[in-house]
Amino acid sequence: MNITQSKSLCHQFAITSCAISALCFINPVQAATTLPKSPWQSHASLKSSQVSPIYHQQWRQSDYKYCPILAIANHSSANVKTAQSRAANFSGGFAVAYDLKNFKGRPLRSAYGVANAGTTSKHDLYQGWAYRKNYADGSYVTLGREGNNPQGKMLAYIVLNNGCFYNIWSQLSSEHLQKMIGQLRYVN
Structure with a gap:
């Protein structure tokens, strides 16, 4: 799988995840990397x-x-x-x-x-x-x-x-x- 295919797959996963959760106010890829507040x-x-x-x-x-x-x-x-x-x-x-x-x-x-x-x-x-x-x-x-x-x-x-x-x-x-x-x- 090349980088373009990988990005496309990630994008499709993000769209699907947002549709499933119905709470897609932020990019799910960003949400996964957001650190908690101390x-x-x-x-x-x-x-x-x-x-x-x-x-x-x-x-x-x-x-x-x-x-x-x-x-x-x-x-x-x-x-x-x-x-x-x-x-x-x-x-x-x-x-x-x-x-x-x-x-x-x-x-x-x-x-x-x-x-x-x-x-x-x-x-x-x-x-x-x-x-x-x-x-x-x-x-x-x-x-x-x-x-x-x-x-x-x-x-x-x-x-x-x-x-x-x-x-x-x-x-x-x-x-x-x-x-x-x-x-x-x-x-x-």
């Missing part, structure tokens, strides 16, 4: 009062103030009601960790959290994890177990379109980490 692009930015004050305190001390604050809202379903936020060490960047006083009968320090680690390229990130997602705003997410250790905490790397690099982690579960990512928002 959670932080899809929702309004949070006000400072809607997040732990630790985010701003840490961001002001960061070497990377040109990177926006990505945070979890105080009343987000990703926040465990009994969690206490605190500053966490993150070389040059800023980090907020959440500690639990009682998780499965014991305290759990750094149960989950959000950190900015400066800037990087998505191509420089570890590519061994199966979960990878590109977003329409140029953001990229990959996640897996820290150190590929089956017992390790869940860790996600997020790179925004400007190169700002974030570590998001959860010791609770993969589902919790994915919920956190889905509820991350920019902070004004």
Whole structure:
């Protein structure tokens, strides 16, 4: 099959697909390649009062103030009601960790959290994890177990379109980490 025949076949398939779906407002070939909006692009930015004050305190001390604050809202379903936020060490960047006083009968320090680690390229990130997602705003997410250790905490790397690099982690579960990512928002 030559290129002209292939394009013709694709065009016929697109017309047939549109006729079948009756929702042909956009080119189906374009629809198949359209990336989803990122959670932080899809929702309004949070006000400072809607997040732990630790985010701003840490961001002001960061070497990377040109990177926006990505945070979890105080009343987000990703926040465990009994969690206490605190500053966490993150070389040059800023980090907020959440500690639990009682998780499965014991305290759990750094149960989950959000950190900015400066800037990087998505191509420089570890590519061994199966979960990878590109977003329409140029953001990229990959996640897996820290150190590929089956017992390790869940860790996600997020790179925004400007190169700002974030570590998001959860010791609770993969589902919790994915919920956190889905509820991350920019902070004004």
